[in-house]
Amino acid sequence: MTTPYNDSLSLADLEQRQDFIRRHIGPNEAQTQAMLQELGVESVDALVDEIVPSDIRLANLPAIEESKTEVQALADLRAVASLNQVNDSYIGLGYYGTLTPNVILRNVLENPGWYTAYTPYQPEIAQGRLEALLNFQQMCIDLTGLELASASLLDEGTAAAEAMALAKRVSKNKKSNLFFISSDVYPQTIDVVKQRAEMFGFDIVIAPADDVVEHDVFGALLQYPSATGEVRDIEHLIAKVHEKKGIVAVAADIMSLVLLKAPGELGADAVIGSSQRFGVPMGYGGPHAAFFTTSEKYKRSLPGRIIGVSKDTRDNPALRMAMQTREQHIRREKANSNICTAQVLLANMASFYAVYHGPKGLKVIAERIHRFADILAHAANFKGLTPLHGQFFDTVTFNLSSEKKAEIVARALAKGVNFRTDVENQISISVDETTNRAKLITLFDILFGEDHNLDIELLDAELRVLGSSSIPASLVRESDILTHPVFNSYHSETEMLRYIKKLENKDLALNHSMISLGSCTMKLNATAQMIPVSWPEFANMHPFAPVDQAQGYKQMIDELGEALIELTGYDNISMQPNSGAQGEYAGLIAIHKYHESRGDGHRNICLIPASAHGTNPASAMMVGMKVVVVDCDKEGNVDMDDLRSKASELADNLSCIMITYPSTHGVYETTIAEICNIIHQHGGQVYLDGANMNAQVGLTSPGYIGADVSHLNLHKTFAIPHGGGGPGMGPIGVKAHLAPFLPDHALVNVSESTQGNGAVSAAPYGSAGILCISYLYIALLGRKGVTDASKYAITNANYLAKKLSQHYPILYAGKNGRVAHECIVDLRPLKASSGITEVDIAKRLNDYGFHAPTMSFPVAGTFMIEPTESESKVELDRFIEAMVSIRDEVRKVESGEWPSDDNPLHNAPHTMADITAPWDRAYSIQEAVFPVPAAAANKFWPTVNRIDDVYGDRNLICSCPPLSVYQD
Numbered sequence: 019m020t021t022p023y024n025d026s027l028s029l030a031d032l033e034q035r036q037d038f039i040r041r042h043i044g045p046n047e048a049q050t051q052a053m054l055q056e057l058g059v060e061s062v063d064a065l066v067d068e069i070v071p072s073d074i075r076l077a078n079l080p081a082i083e084e085s086k087t088e089v090q091a092l093a094d095l096r097a098v099a100s101l102n103q104v105n106d107s108y109i110g111l112g113y114y115g116t117l118t119p120n121v122i123l124r125n126v127l128e129n130p131g132w133y134t135a136y137t138p139y140q141p142e143i144a145q146g147r148l149e150a151l152l153n154f155q156q157m158c159i160d161l162t163g164l165e166l167a168s169a170s171l172l173d174e175g176t177a178a179a180e181a182m183a184l185a186k187r188v189s190k191n192k193k194s195n196l197f198f199i200s201s202d203v204y205p206q207t208i209d210v211v212k213q214r215a216e217m218f219g220f221d222i223v224i225a226p227a228d229d230v231v232e233h234d235v236f237g238a239l240l241q242y243p244s245a246t247g248e249v250r251d252i253e254h255l256i257a258k259v260h261e262k263k264g265i266v267a268v269a270a271d272i273m274s275l276v277l278l279k280a281p282g283e284l285g286a287d288a289v290i291g292s293s294q295r296f297g298v299p300m301g302y303g304g305p306h307a308a309f310f311t312t313s314e315k316y317k318r319s320l321p322g323r324i325i326g327v328s329k330d331t332r333d334n335p336a337l338r339m340a341m342q343t344r345e346q347h348i349r350r351e352k353a354n355s356n357i358c359t360a361q362v363l364l365a366n367m368a369s370f371y372a373v374y375h376g377p378k379g380l381k382v383i384a385e386r387i388h389r390f391a392d393i394l395a396h397a398a399n400f401k402g403l404t405p406l407h408g409q410f411f412d413t414v415t416f417n418l419s420s421e422k423k424a425e426i427v428a429r430a431l432a433k434g435v436n437f438r439t440d441v442e443n444q445i446s447i448s449v450d451e452t453t454n455r456a457k458l459i460t461l462f463d464i465l466f467g468e469d470h471n472l473d474i475e476l477l478d479a480e481l482r483v484l485g486s487s488s489i490p491a492s493l494v495r496e497s498d499i500l501t502h503p504v505f506n507s508y509h510s511e512t513e514m515l516r517y518i519k520k521l522e523n524k525d526l527a528l529n530h531s532m533i534s535l536g537s538c539t540m541k542l543n544a545t546a547q548m549i550p551v552s553w554p555e556f557a558n559m560h561p562f563a564p565v566d567q568a569q570g571y572k573q574m575i576d577e578l579g580e581a582l583i584e585l586t587g588y589d590n591i592s593m594q595p596n597s598g599a600q601g602e603y604a605g606l607i608a609i610h611k612y613h614e615s616r617g618d619g620h621r622n623i624c625l626i627p628a629s630a631h632g633t634n635p636a637s638a639m640m641v642g643m644k645v646v647v648v649d650c651d652k653e654g655n656v657d658m659d660d661l662r663s664k665a666s667e668l669a670d671n672l673s674c675i676m677i678t679y680p681s682t683h684g685v686y687e688t689t690i691a692e693i694c695n696i697i698h699q700h701g702g703q704v705y706l707d708g709a710n711m712n713a714q715v716g717l718t719s720p721g722y723i724g725a726d727v728s729h730l731n732l733h734k735t736f737a738i739p740h741g742g743g744g745p746g747m748g749p750i751g752v753k754a755h756l757a758p759f760l761p762d763h764a765l766v767n768v769s770e771s772t773q774g775n776g777a778v779s780a781a782p783y784g785s786a787g788i789l790c791i792s793y794l795y796i797a798l799l800g801r802k803g804v805t806d807a808s809k810y811a812i813t814n815a816n817y818l819a820k821k822l823s824q825h826y827p828i829l830y831a832g833k834n835g836r837v838a839h840e841c842i843v844d845l846r847p848l849k850a851s852s853g854i855t856e857v858d859i860a861k862r863l864n865d866y867g868f869h870a871p872t873m874s875f876p877v878a879g880t881f882m883i884e885p886t887e888s889e890s891k892v893e894l895d896r897f898i899e900a901m902v903s904i905r906d907e908v909r910k911v912e913s914g915e916w917p918s919d920d921n922p923l924h925n926a927p928h929t930m931a932d933i934t935a936p937w938d939r940a941y942s943i944q945e946a947v948f949p950v951p952a953a954a955a956n957k958f959w960p961t962v963n964r965i966d967d968v969y970g971d972r973n974l975i976c977s978c979p980p981l982s983v984y985q986d
């Protein structure tokens with residue numbers, strides 16, 4: 019008799035086979051066996067034993083929970099989320115309720131075509147997000163009234179700090195070391211800027227804006243409208259600072275700028291702020307895109323990336339990241355800033371919000387917000403409660419006795435409403451896009467008691483008859499905004515949907531093929547992990563909401579923190595830094611403060627191996643450290659003799675080493691424990707750059723190795739998607755002795771032991787809204803799964819290295835010929851033999867449907883390839899096939915069969931424009947666009963030909979191209 023139960027699996031077996039681990043890990047059992055055979059080892063464990071040095075190998079699986087199914091993990095997190103009580107927030111201070119258009123929510127924020135892409139370093143396959151970012155820049159330029167915009171910074175606080183750094187670089191008042199901060203700047207911004215000033219060694223004064231005229235400053239920061247909501251003319255103050263050759267940065271509210279005169283028109287040199295309220299949920303503090311605009315003459319000093327217009331080989335306009343030579347990965351300690359991961363996905367959301375609403379729609383939204391504030395103030399005046407300021411945009415502030423304040427706040431809380439309450443005897447109420455009549459009545463009930471008898475219609479009519487002067491006539495915007503066609507074409511949902519899709523189609527993301535960018539860990543960003551990002555319990559929480567309302571967040575953050583502490587071997591963690599580079603900055607501050615606390619404040623030397631990522635020296639510079647480079651030997655390892663001699667020579671002033679493990683050369687240096695010892699012996703601290711945690715989790719850990727502090731790129735190892743260049747999260751783990759020096763926050767008590775330390779981000783837990791992704795990554799994989807992930811990352815990388823080594827030299831390997839979780843393929847010999855460059859090969863991979871690996875980092879003329887555990891053998895083989903086929907193509911150039919300037923590598927990538935034009939090349943159309951069957955079966959068409967970088971930098975255009983381009 020046959021039964022459906024004849025395969026002898028128990029119920030437990032059946033259940034176990036539903037786990038998520040095998041969904042996350044690409045290779046199945048048969049594929050794994052085939053790869054192991056190729057590698058000549060018995061098992062994955064045997065391979066890992068060969069590779070990870072035994073003296074740093076952990077004996078047991080990490081003490082975190084077992085894996086859960088998707089259904090269970092989501093249900094459990096739902097229960098945690100429900101502990102959040104989401105009040106109507108009127109707290110303001112840079113975070114506002116906003117209505118994310120659903121067409122943007124689903125087709126951008128929740129769409130892997132947008133969220134899994136990488137920073138657009140390969141512009142030919144990134145024209146979609148480059149266009150969205152160019153729109154973002156144009157929007158910022160129009161609203162702020164300046165000429166040049168960056169394509170997003172991490173948050174408003176750090177953007178303000180970057181503005182201070184820009185002021186110092188460009189101010190002609192060279193003898194001044196003083197930076198002025200108006201006391202009506204948001205408190206969390208002041209906190210971040212103060213910390214940065216202390217590290218740079220700038221003096222600061224915080225005083226009412228009018229006092230700026232009394233100081234001889236290199237720069238000043240003003241807020242417009244002010245933290246308490248006042249809209250006032252700052253033109254004369256800016257002029258006064260200019261008289262003394264100082265630079266003025268204005269922190270501005272993006273929505274208010276729709277109605278207000280642009281700060282650029284008032285004379286500001288730089289304008290910064292957050293684009294959050296353009297359709298990006300608050301997320302308990304982030305992620306959101308900050309904006310930064312400045313004048314053309316400071317283009318070389320602008321922090322962050324700029325998208326520029328260039329042209330391709332067919333002379334068609336094409337977008338790219340401009341002036342990359344300003345970036346940290348090239349200029350290292352001389353870079354403008356350490357920013358690497360930014361906030362691309364959120365900048366794109368904000369730009370789509372502007373595209374969808376257009377100038378007229380935005381004006382309606384801004385006017386409606388302002389009208390609600392006007393009616394609120396009018397009602398208050400009528401009721402004898404006079405607002406502090408007569409002129410405002412969306413924020414009405416009241417000074418009150420402490421009894422009255424307590425009474426109102428209690429009534430507000432009882433009705434599920436939060437006001438800004440951190441200033442003594444004062445409340446502020448910021449209305450926003452989500453405010454409506456019913457909510458306004460609730461505000462009346464709270465402020466004036468339920469028998470207030472106020473009628474919104476009547477108040478509105480009165481205002482319109484009497485006229486409102488709540489925005490001073492001199493500050494009413496007269497200039498147009500968003501006149502470009504892109505902001506005036508897509509206002510129906512059908513048009514918008516197609517515009518978003520049109521751009522998405524131009525970009526290669528993980529939903530098309532593997533992106534093997536070394537050091538970036540482009541692994542699966544599982545759908546289940548993404549879903550809670552848009553749950554209202556997480557999405558709509560204000561970062562400064564009373565902590566008793568944010569218990570769900572607290573539990574999630576605490577549990578994630580505990581798991582990360584276990585996985586890193588540290589004692590404590592700070593969730594505040596919102597990128598890896600910010601983590602470096604925070605970690606180096608902790609080291610500096612630790613030394614200072616022991617009377618060793620003079621220790622300022624930071625040793626950095628030559629192979630380090632550019633953010634390391636750039637961060638060291640930001641905390642005033644002096645970078646000393648340590649050599650690497652021929653095998654790519656730290657030169658131990660050089661390290662020993664420099665550590666002992668500089669021992670008196672040695673602050674720390676910054677070291678990446680496994681190294682950026684893709685090997686587990688066996689000397690790592692010794693390196694830690696040497697540094698410690700000479701009084702230094704060890705900063706272990708955690709970008710390569712994907713080769714450590716469950717196998718070893720920075721704490722176990724002997725390091726003192728590390729950042730984790732949650733957007734690499736812990737599955738937060740890269741978003742096309744952000745968001746990210748860079749929490750830092752520390753040993754106990756550094757814990758007292760972790761970041762604090764001006765408005766939220768993040769820990770009893772860190773009070774007064776200053777902040778590195780505007781929000782207490784950075785971009786808290788995406789922590790649920792890493793939380794679920796760990797919950798879904800559990801202790802075995804996270805460890806398997808490391809093991810399979812190593813297995814996949816070694817399989818790839820082995821297969822490719824038959825065609826290309828692999829640059830570095832460990833003693834036994836194995837690599838870690840990534841490998842470097844040397845392309846320099848090909849250049850010598852054929853003239854074909856690494857750039858040609860990178861672009862040629864596009865024709866095969868692949869994103870290029872990391873190019874020329876850490877070694878010029880090479881690819882660094884990191885497949886991650888999430889790629890199956892099928893996909894690895896497809897990539898290998900492409901690389902082997904490319905090697906054969908190079909051979910035809912070497913042999914002279916194809917001329918050096920007429921071959922598919924030199925002309926890559928190929929577009930539809932190429933194959934529809936008259937074809938007179940030395941190779942066929944078939945060879946150009948369908949070089950292997952797999953490329954034809956799932957063809958990716960780059961939408962532009964090779965882009966001219968030099969032309970774009972010489973003719974910098976970073977706003978949307980003028981109408982004439984559309985008219986030809």
Ligand SMILES: *Cc1c(COP(=O)(O)O)cnc(C)c1O
Nearest residue numbers: 358359537597598599631633709
């Ligand atoms: C990615 C990376 C960083 C920087 O991290 P961001 O999150 O991009 O700021 C630092 N070091 C290494 C080795 C990296 O790969």
